[in-house]
Amino acid sequence: MMEEVKIEIHNCPICGGKHTYDLKVERTVVLKAFTMNDLKERPQPVRLTQIFICPVKNKKFQATIKLYQDSSSIIKSVKVKGVLQDETEKQSRR
Numbered sequence: 001m002m003e004e005v006k007i008e009i010h011n012c013p014i015c016g017g018k019h020t021y022d023l024k025v026e027r028t029v030v031l032k033a034f035t036m037n038d039l040k041e042r043p044q045p046v047r048l049t050q051i052f053i054c055p056v057k058n059k060k061f062q063a064t065i066k067l068y069q070d071s072s073s074i075i076k077s078v079k080v081k082g083v084l085q086d087e088t089e090k091q092s093r094r
Contacts, residue, residue: 001026001027001028001029001073002024002025002026002027003024003025003027004022004023004024004025004081005022005023005025005067006020006021006022006023006084007020007021007023007065008020008021009021009052009063012054012056012061013061013063014054014056014057014059014061015054015056015057017054017056019052019054019055019083019084020083020084021052021080021081021082021083021084022080022081022082022083022084023050023065023078023079023080023081024078024079024080024081025067025075025077025078026075026076026077026078027069027073027074027075027076028073028074028075028076029072029073030071030072030073030074032071032072041070041071042070043068043069043070044068044069044070045066045067045068046066046067046068046069046075047064047065047066048064048065048066048067048075048078049062049063049064049065050062050063050064050065050078050080051080052080052083053080053083055083065078
């Protein structure tokens with residue numbers, strides 16, 4: 001299952017600005033019989049390190065992000081689709 005997620009980098013290590021990125025998250029769906037414990041289960045945080053590109057300076061940087069998964073939907077892969085255009089325009093006007 002594919003899902004699109006938006007994340008914000010509040011303090012870009014290259015330019016110091018804020019950027020919003022679109023991520024494509026692929027999840028593996030685990031088919032199982034649900035129990036009462038599954039109904040009470042809360043998604044658990046998963047830390048992932050990704051490479052992003054600063055849209056202001058056009059330079060790569062590495063950042064650790066936090067996404068959530070539970071036992072029935074496990075993160076398989078994450079790809080950075082791109083930066084949102086409106087955030088790029090705001091940064092370049094500074």
